[in-house]
Amino acid sequence: MKQIKTYHFKLNPTKAQEQTFAQWLGSCRYVYNLCLDYKKQLYTSHRTSINKNDIQKELSAIAKEIAWIGCVHSQTLQEVTDRLFKTYEGFFKQGKGFPKFAKRNQYRSFTFKQGIKIHQGINSIQLPKIGKVNYRKSQPVEGIIKTASIIKEAVGWYIAICCEAAIIPLSSVENTLGLDVGIKSFLVTSDGVVVDNPKHLYHRQYRLRKAQRAVSRKKKGSNNRKKAVQKLARAHQKVKNARKDFHHKLSTQLIRENQTIITENLQIKNMVKNHKLAKSIADAGWYQFIQMLEYKSKWYGRELIKVAANHTSQDCSVCGWRNKELQLKDRSWTCINGHTLKRDLNAAINIRNKGVGHTPSAWEIYSDSGRVAQESHLL
Numbered sequence: 001m002k003q004i005k006t007y008h009f010k011l012n013p014t015k016a017q018e019q020t021f022a023q024w025l026g027s028c029r030y031v032y033n034l035c036l037d038y039k040k041q042l043y044t045s046h047r048t049s050i051n052k053n054d055i056q057k058e059l060s061a062i063a064k065e066i067a068w069i070g071c072v073h074s075q076t077l078q079e080v081t082d083r084l085f086k087t088y089e090g091f092f093k094q095g096k097g098f099p100k101f102a103k104r105n106q107y108r109s110f111t112f113k114q115g116i117k118i119h120q121g122i123n124s125i126q127l128p129k130i131g132k133v134n135y136r137k138s139q140p141v142e143g144i145i146k147t148a149s150i151i152k153e154a155v156g157w158y159i160a161i162c163c164e165a166a167i168i169p170l171s172s173v174e175n176t177l178g179l180d181v182g183i184k185s186f187l188v189t190s191d192g193v194v195v196d197n198p199k200h201l202y203h204r205q206y207r208l209r210k211a212q213r214a215v216s217r218k219k220k221g222s223n224n225r226k227k228a229v230q231k232l233a234r235a236h237q238k239v240k241n242a243r244k245d246f247h248h249k250l251s252t253q254l255i256r257e258n259q260t261i262i263t264e265n266l267q268i269k270n271m272v273k274n275h276k277l278a279k280s281i282a283d284a285g286w287y288q289f290i291q292m293l294e295y296k297s298k299w300y301g302r303e304l305i306k307v308a309a310n311h312t313s314q315d316c317s318v319c320g321w322r323n324k325e326l327q328l329k330d331r332s333w334t335c336i337n338g339h340t341l342k343r344d345l346n347a348a349i350n351i352r353n354k355g356v357g358h359t360p361s362a363w364e365i366y367s368d369s370g371r372v373a374q375e376s377h378l379l
């Protein structure tokens with residue numbers, strides 16, 4: 001089985017390389033807007049359309065005449081038109097918005113379609129027409145490199161390398177695990193494990209809030225405000241990176257240890273409407289995490305099942321009695337038959353049972369996992 005895997009690395013370009021990146025990015029955005037304008041004009045004035053091949057031919061003629069467009073690698077320019085036609089396709093076939101002119105802060109990357117080489121030993125990446133660029137190696141790149149995109153982030157430049165690699169499924173294991181979104185913690189498993197957000201993430205979030213306050217205190221248009229805005233952007237980037245790293249490690253571990261993982265089919269949009277939950281859901285980035293579980297389960301021959309979210313908190317996982325009075329603030333509760341339940345753990349067990357499809361075995365699962373003994377410590 002072959003899979004596309006994307007690696008993200010921070011680049012450490014020289015000053016000159018950074019200038020080239022910025023210049024190429026500007027040229028690509030210009031070309032994108034130019035082609036969009038051209039297509040629009042053709043349609044409004046002549047009611048005709050132009051296909052991708054023809055527009056690319058015209059583009060290579062322009063590149064020969066205009067130096068600051070011609071300096072960009074021809075395949076990188078081609079990819080700009082690929083993007084434009086993809087946006088058009090999204091409009092016609094999927095009912096997405098009509099292509100818009102790209103503003104400076106919206107157009108943030110350009111792509112190489114071939115000729116990328118990685119020198120793993122010396123931590124540099126060879127890019128066509130640009131040469132060797134140093135990068136911060138966090139993991140080895142495996143597989144055949146298909147494309148590489150240079151991305152401008154709030155703090156510096158990053159590279160996303162898409163590789164095609166043969167994925168070897170992991171040998172199968174027995175475990176089936178239910179996961180519930182924790183309100184205080186990141187998640188709770190049906191085995192009674194509570195996974196908290198890592199401490200360093202709290203620390204970074206605290207710094208982020210501080211940076212946010214600093215910006216609002218500074219006078220608009222002042223130099224100090226500019227500096228504060230830059231600091232805020234860096235803080236945002238760091239939180240984003242730290243969270244992604246945490247999600248990667250946790251999702252890989254869960255996929256390795258379990259054959260089947262069952263989660264709620266969360267409607268993120270609906271949840272964000274509920275303001276009490278909004279902040280914790282958005283902060284926890286649950287959606288990103290589920291996406292990782294989803295593609296990693298496919299890579300490694302595991303299964304991810306999503307079940308309907310209704311009543312998973314209200315039902316007693318031991319006897320099935322429904323607590324209609326359960327409030328969001330109730331962290332633990334006792335059912336009419338005297339079963340004492342910890343809210344998130346109870347929900348995780350219900351989610352697991354829904355996925356497995358046989359509710360009667362709830363007690364078995366419950367007692368098998370040794371939770372009875374742990375109960376006092378969990379509550």
Ligand SMILES: [Zn+2]
Nearest residue numbers: 316319335339
């Ligand atoms: Zn009960």
